[in-house]
Each structure stands twice: as structure tokens, then as C-alpha cells.
Amino acid sequence: MGILSRSSVNRQSNETMRLLITTFAGIVFGFLIGLSFPTLSLTKLNLPSSLLSPVDLSNIKEQKPSPPITQTSSSSNQSLNLNDTTKIWVPSNPRGAERLAPGIVAAKSDFYLRRLWGNPSEDLTSKPKYLVTFTVGYDQRQNIDASVKKFSENFTILLFHYDGRTTEWDEFEWSKRAIHVSVRKQTKWWYAKRFLHPDIVAPYDYIFIWDEDLGVEHFNAEEYIKLVRKYDLEISQPGLEPNRGLTWQMTKRRGDRDVHKQTEEKPGWCKDPHLPPCAGFVEIMAPVFSREAWRCVWYMIQNDLVHGWGLDFALRKCVEPAHEKIGVVDSQWIIHQSVPSLGNQGETQNGKAPWHGVRDRCRKEWTIFQSRLTMAENEYFKSMEVGLSNLTAH
Ligand SMILES: *[C@@H]1O[C@H](CO)[C@@H](O)[C@H](O)[C@H]1NC(C)=O
Ligand SMILES: *[C@@H]1O[C@H](CO)[C@@H](O)[C@H](O)[C@H]1NC(C)=O
Ligand SMILES: *[C@@H]1O[C@H](CO)[C@@H](O)[C@H](O)[C@H]1NC(C)=O
Numbered sequence: 001m002g003i004l005s006r007s008s009v010n011r012q013s014n015e016t017m018r019l020l021i022t023t024f025a026g027i028v029f030g031f032l033i034g035l036s037f038p039t040l041s042l043t044k045l046n047l048p049s050s051l052l053s054p055v056d057l058s059n060i061k062e063q064k065p066s067p068p069i070t071q072t073s074s075s076s077n078q079s080l081n082l083n084d085t086t087k088i089w090v091p092s093n094p095r096g097a098e099r100l101a102p103g104i105v106a107a108k109s110d111f112y113l114r115r116l117w118g119n120p121s122e123d124l125t126s127k128p129k130y131l132v133t134f135t136v137g138y139d140q141r142q143n144i145d146a147s148v149k150k151f152s153e154n155f156t157i158l159l160f161h162y163d164g165r166t167t168e169w170d171e172f173e174w175s176k177r178a179i180h181v182s183v184r185k186q187t188k189w190w191y192a193k194r195f196l197h198p199d200i201v202a203p204y205d206y207i208f209i210w211d212e213d214l215g216v217e218h219f220n221a222e223e224y225i226k227l228v229r230k231y232d233l234e235i236s237q238p239g240l241e242p243n244r245g246l247t248w249q250m251t252k253r254r255g256d257r258d259v260h261k262q263t264e265e266k267p268g269w270c271k272d273p274h275l276p277p278c279a280g281f282v283e284i285m286a287p288v289f290s291r292e293a294w295r296c297v298w299y300m301i302q303n304d305l306v307h308g309w310g311l312d313f314a315l316r317k318c319v320e321p322a323h324e325k326i327g328v329v330d331s332q333w334i335i336h337q338s339v340p341s342l343g344n345q346g347e348t349q350n351g352k353a354p355w356h357g358v359r360d361r362c363r364k365e366w367t368i369f370q371s372r373l374t375m376a377e378n379e380y381f382k383s384m385e386v387g388l389s390n391l392t393a394h
């Protein structure tokens, strides 16, 4: 609409120029029309159809849902609707959309970019099957540029900007076809919960939800996907280097294989070799989810627990059997560079550096998440009249 109204103003000012040559009254007249014209064009869709070109009209007709056949006054009385054949009520529609004919319900969406002109069916030259998101600050642009180049044209690229800087990224050629979401000082899991709803990312076979500080020299995304498919991994991550300083054995890269799904930890850390941190476990810095696994994990992400700590230990709740469907891809590996970028976006409190407060919050969230999950499961099993004694420790 913005483009449309601007051009009509231009056209109008040309006319005004012609009027200007004739009389002063003409100037005033043209000025008044010039003022009113943008308003007119904003309401263009409400103009009589005779003012629209045939092409415009047909497009609008195509997009507009068919006029509601039903307009129920008492929405609570559904039995009435069922009986009335002039009204629509489809219980199998998505919740809230029962009054729509199923043929018009678009329950899922995507991140495919479209044109403003032409035939909608010819907009898309390709439909990427994979999605990669990075949560970024502009300071990490070189690293992100290198990372994005490891993802082929088969990937939709989505950047979450936590520092409010977006247009600067246009120095990179790929930036113009990327999706940019800019919300200040939020975390990867905050964005994921809000912008990666399973129905929005439904066309993607695999979803990469990555940090910005990963070194990707030894990583190729297409090769990675091949391995994930081959080894049937619903949730995965690339192996991590360097080995020193890493917390978990599970996510360390093994030099002698494609994929591993199990590991040994320090004595006493794993009561059950099929449970985290020895199996069924990847970290939250570079996870990759299948569409089905993400549909479950998204529901487990809590709106207020923005750092995602504890999520890694709970991912196994979403796939079955977890010790076979969660694993680490060793032959496509990454380097964790540990740049505490978002940590520095915190606030100084009691004279402590910002990252202290962020780290404390991370730990607090971990505890809260853990107890919420335990309580929810306890309640569930209680409601199923299964004794608490039957619950496993985890
Ligand atoms: C629904 O409508 C029927 C018939 O008008 C009426 O008998 C019934 O009480 C209504 N039920 C509710 C829940 O409003
Ligand atoms: C509902 O359908 C039944 C049987 O088809 C009919 O007897 C009844 O009159 C209908 N009620 C309304 C409110 O249409
Ligand atoms: C993109 O996907 C297609 C279809 O799966 C495949 O043939 C092509 O090789 C992929 N592109 C790259 C760069 O791997």
C-alpha cells in the first residue's frame, strides 16, 4: 500500500504543476486534492469495483475468504449449529476455526519469501527443506557469515538479532534473502518459543537452532543431514572441539566414527547408561531437531525460562527410544569458541559484572525447570491413579 499511495501522490503533484501554470486558485485546488488523495488510496479496497482494474479485482476475490455463511448469535450452543445445514461447524478443524469450511483453513505456515506482484503460484522458485536460525549480535558478523556459507540454498536462514542491528547485515549478499527478527536483549529460547511454533516451521524436515559462537570450518550442513537421516537421529548436534574445558563427555567429538549415541562419564554420573548424561542427551548450544521432535520440544519450552538450562536433560522425553534417536555427529564437527556475547547484555548489579547475574539466572532457571517437570509428571501419574512408588527416579 505504501508504494501505491506514494505513486498516486506523484501523479497528483504532476497535475498540480499544470494547475500552477494557470491560476493561483488552481494551486489551492491541487493542494487540497493532494492532501486528500493519500487517504483515498489507503481505502482503495473499499472503493466501488468499477474503479479497480479487472486484474486487481480478481486477485482480491481469490484471496478473500468466502463470505461467512454462519453468523451465530449464541456461540456456546453448538448443537443448534449441527442441525442447521446452512451453518458450518467442523469439529476436526483447528480449535477456534470450526466455523470455517475446511478447504479455506490454512493451519500451517512457512518462512518462504514472496513477491508483491505476479501470480502467487509462481512466487517460489524453490522451497528450502531445512531451517537454520542463529541468535546474533552484529559483533559476531564475521563468524555468522562463515557459518551461513556452510548452509546451502536448501536452507532458510533466520537471524534473531538481540542487539537491534539488522540493516548493517546487508553488507552480506545472503542477508537479503534471510529472515531478520529483531528484538533487543532476548535469548535464543525466548525467540524459539515465539517465532518457531511447530505450525510455522512445518515445511522444514530439520531445524537448526544455533548459537553465534560456533566455528564451522569442519562442518557441512548437507553432509550432516545425510548422516542424521542415515542414523535415524531425531535430535542431534555436531561433535565439539576442543575437547578440553567441555563439561560433558557425550558431546565431545570422537575421531573414529560418524556418529555416537552413548558415552561413558565420570564414575557415578550415570546410574543408567541409557540416560543423560551418558545417552539421550545433547547440549543446547547447537541442537538440530527433526520436524516431529521439534513439535514436542517446542511445547516443553517455558515462556519465562529463557536460557533453556535443563532442557538438554529433558529432550529425551520427546523421542522414543531416546538413547537411539538422540546422538552426536562426529564426522561433521564444530568448534565451541565460548564468546560470552549475550551474557554481556545483562545488567550490572551490586557491583558485579553483567555475566554474573546472567549465570545466576541460568542456574535458577535450571532448578525451576527441573521441579516444574517433576511436579507435572507426578501430577500426571497421580491423576492416572498410578502410585508415586511406580515412578522412576528421573
Ligand atoms: C441450545 O439450544 C436448544 C434449542 O434452542 C436449547 O433447548 C438448549 O437449552 C440450548 N443449549 C444451550 C447450552 O444453550
Ligand atoms: C434437527 O433435526 C431433526 C431431525 O433431522 C429435526 O427433527 C429437528 O426439527 C431439527 N431441529 C432444528 C432446530 O432444526
Ligand atoms: C539441495 O537439495 C537437493 C534435493 O535434495 C539436492 O539435489 C542438492 O544437491 C542440494 N544442494 C546442495 C548444495 O547440496
Ligand SMILES: *[C@@H]1O[C@H](CO)[C@@H](O)[C@H](O)[C@H]1NC(C)=O
Pocket (backbone or CB within 6 Å): 385, 386, 387, 388, 389, 390
Ligand atoms: C504399579 O504398577 C503396577 C504395574 O505396572 C501395578 O500393578 C501396581 O498396582 C502399581 N502400583 C500402584 C501403587 O499403583
